[in-house]
Amino acid sequence: MKWFLILLVTVFPAIIIAQVATPYEKHIKVMRSVDAYQEAVNQNPEDELVDIEQYVPGIKLDIRYTTANNFTGEQIYTQPKAFVRRPVAEALNNVQESLSKQNLGLLVYDAYRPYAATVKFYEVYHDTTFVASPFSGSRHNRGAAVDVSLINLTTGKELEMPTGYDSFSDTAAPDFSNLLERIKVNRALLIRVMNDHGFTVYPSEWWHFDYQHWEKFELMDLSFEQLAKSK
Numbered sequence: 001m002k003w004f005l006i007l008l009v010t011v012f013p014a015i016i017i018a019q020v021a022t023p024y025e026k027h028i029k030v031m032r033s034v035d036a037y038q039e040a041v042n043q044n045p046e047d048e049l050v051d052i053e054q055y056v057p058g059i060k061l062d063i064r065y066t067t068a069n070n071f072t073g074e075q076i077y078t079q080p081k082a083f084v085r086r087p088v089a090e091a092l093n094n095v096q097e098s099l100s101k102q103n104l105g106l107l108v109y110d111a112y113r114p115y116a117a118t119v120k121f122y123e124v125y126h127d128t129t130f131v132a133s134p135f136s137g138s139r140h141n142r143g144a145a146v147d148v149s150l151i152n153l154t155t156g157k158e159l160e161m162p163t164g165y166d167s168f169s170d171t172a173a174p175d176f177s178n179l180l181e182r183i184k185v186n187r188a189l190l191i192r193v194m195n196d197h198g199f200t201v202y203p204s205e206w207w208h209f210d211y212q213h214w215e216k217f218e219l220m221d222l223s224f225e226q227l228a229k230s231k
């Protein structure tokens with residue numbers, strides 16, 4: 001009986017931990033507890049992951065990872081939701097307001113991404129030029145990055161851009177120059193308006209933008225359902 005108790009106390013917690021941590025997390029910390037997240041938000045309201053649709057009026061979403069229409073060929077998210085930290089949402093709201101003067105708006109392909117999805121992407125596609133390394137985590141896992149494009153507010157259609165979303169090609173680089181002039185103008189408009197509000201484009205993807213001070217937000221692995229419930 002005594003041995004059984006010792007076994008229960010020592011081995012069982014190790015099994016529980018082994019179920020959640022992945023082999024990639026030797027040098028990073030990933031938040032998986034709803035309680036820890038809520039505590040962080042209580043300490044600092046800027047940590048809250050807010051629903052972009054509720055925060056930015058008129059913003060459009062096309063969350064590809066809710067369908068099989070993405071590079072993994074599988075549905076990754078259960079809900080077509082886009083969450084970002086509160087200051088990122090405020091900045092996106094300002095971007096949207098600025099664009100609306102030209103009858104344009106943002107189209108969001110992805111925002112906060114649970115860490116488990118980053119692991120899945122890496123296991124499907126090992127090239128870290130286009131897919132974040134799970135050893136360091138993605139800025140999407142911190143709720144501080146967005147994948148976006150531009151739409152015409154009247155037609156609802158996306159403006160012509162150099163490639164489709166998640167095209168893992170040289171053409172996706174934001175400085176790729178062998179393009180029609182009107183496409184370069186659209187891309188430059190997106191990059192400029194995002195820059196003006198604290199975002200920096202990723203060197204190999206015209207659609208990916210990191211928000212300033214992204215490093216102060218922790219890597220997280222809470223699902224969209226857990227976030228919705230934690231309200």
Ligand SMILES: [Zn+2]
Nearest residue numbers: 145146147208
């Ligand atoms: Zn991205």
